[in-house]
Amino acid sequence: MNIGFIGVGGMAQAIIGGLLQAKAFLPEDIIVHSHRQESYEPYATQHHLMAAPTNAAVVTESDLVVLAVTPNVAPAVLTEIKDQLADGQTTLISIVAGLSLDAMAQLVGPNVPILRTLPNVNVEIGAGMTAVAANAQLTGGKLTSALGVFGAIGTTTELAEDQFGVFSALAGSSPAYVDLFIDSLSRAGVKYGLTKQQATQIAAQATLGSAKMILKSDKIPFALIDQVASPGGSTVAGLLAMEEAGLMTAVVKGIDATVAKDNANSH
Ligand SMILES: NC(=O)C1=CN([C@@H]2O[C@H](COP(=O)(O)OP(=O)(O)OC[C@H]3O[C@@H](n4cnc5c(N)ncnc54)[C@H](O)[C@@H]3O)[C@@H](O)[C@H]2O)C=CC1
Ligand SMILES: O=C(O)[C@@H]1CCC=N1
Known part of the structure; x- marks a missing residue:
């Protein structure tokens, strides 16, 4: 089984990186091509991957092909590789935000097995959160293989396509928002004399522990707050000050803006 990537960006x-770390594929079974030869060739050489000369060649060489280009160029790339996909042998896996199964089928034809996914960047360390939706052509062993790609590098959840927008905000974009939160905690630590490195390590480890607690607990996060906020203590003072500054409203507004932009870009 080999896997191709069209687009070799972030x-x-x-x-x-996640697939290699998980040993889910051998480096020589990973084929890459993207727009700029000067960036994908050195990347392929560095990681001992196969570099293909064209997008079409990636499809011809691959059992699974991951479309990893930005949404604005995805339709043109799908049109470019349509003929190589037409026999339905290669499974198309899209990670493109806002691009529906129907829109893809209209571009590549009705026989192609397609998995629409929305992964997040944490796949790199095997801790990803990926939404998946398969079309009717993707069944049996082909479906198992396609799902296995993301199962090897994190958690997957089957999702109705009309929920991909909110998922993209809560899982796809949220690593950036959590980074902002951790950086804000860390900056506050610097304000009180910690080094940035110390403060970041402390804030990141505390955030990781809290996420693990939430996943393990049968309580909602709001209930866990009360476990931390001692009566008359410092935490409740901090919580009230954060709320006065509008933390929850700011987060929900951020998600509203993310979902609105995803909707505007979707087809
Ligand atoms: N960055 C993230 O955390 C996430 C991104 N996505 C989706 O992943 C896709 C890629 O995003 P990024 O990696 O962030 O963007 P990026 O800009 O880092 O990568 C895009 C890649 O596509 C290549 N490319 C451009 N035109 C091409 C063409 N005609 N043929 C072949 N390759 C071409 C570029 O050279 C580059 O390697 C997007 O559709 C995005 O919606 C989905 C979930 C999370
Ligand atoms: O910023 C973006 O458009 C993509 C979708 C989810 C994460 N990154």
Whole structure:
């Protein structure tokens, strides 16, 4: 089984890094091509991957092909590789935000098995959160293989396509928002005399532990707050000050803006 990548930007590199770390694919079974030869060739050489000369060649060489280009060029790339996909032998896996199964089928034809996914960058360390939706052509062993790609590098969840927008905000974009939160905690630590490195390590480890607690607990996060906020203590003072500054409203507004932009870009 081999896997090709069309587009070798930030997200493709995160997936490839995760797959190599998980030993889900051998380096020589990973084929890459993207727009700029000067960036994908050195990347392929560095990681001992196969570099293909064209997008069409990636499809011809691959059992699974991951479309990892930005949404604005995805339709043109799908049109470019349509003939190589037409026999339905290669499974198309898209990670393109906002691009529906129907829109893809209209571009590549009705026989192609397609898995629409929305991974997040944490796949790079095997801790991804990926939404998946398969079309009717993707069944049996082909479906198992396609799902296995993301199962090897994190958690997957089957999702109705009309929920991909909110998923993209809560899982696809949220690593950036959590990074902002951790950096804000860390900056506050610097304000009180910690080094940035110390403060970041402390804030990141505390955030990781809290996420693990939430996943393990049968309580909602709001209930866990009360476990931390001692009566008359410092945490409740901090919580009230954060709320006065509008933390929850700011987060929900951020998600509203993310979902609105995803909707505007979707087809
Ligand atoms: N960055 C993230 O955390 C996530 C990104 N995505 C999706 O992943 C896709 C890629 O995003 P990024 O990696 O962030 O973008 P990027 O800009 O880092 O990578 C895009 C890649 O596509 C290549 N490319 C452009 N035109 C091409 C063409 N005609 N043929 C072949 N390759 C071409 C570029 O050279 C580059 O390697 C997007 O569709 C995005 O919606 C989905 C989930 C998370
Ligand atoms: O920013 C973006 O458009 C993509 C979708 C989810 C994460 N990154």
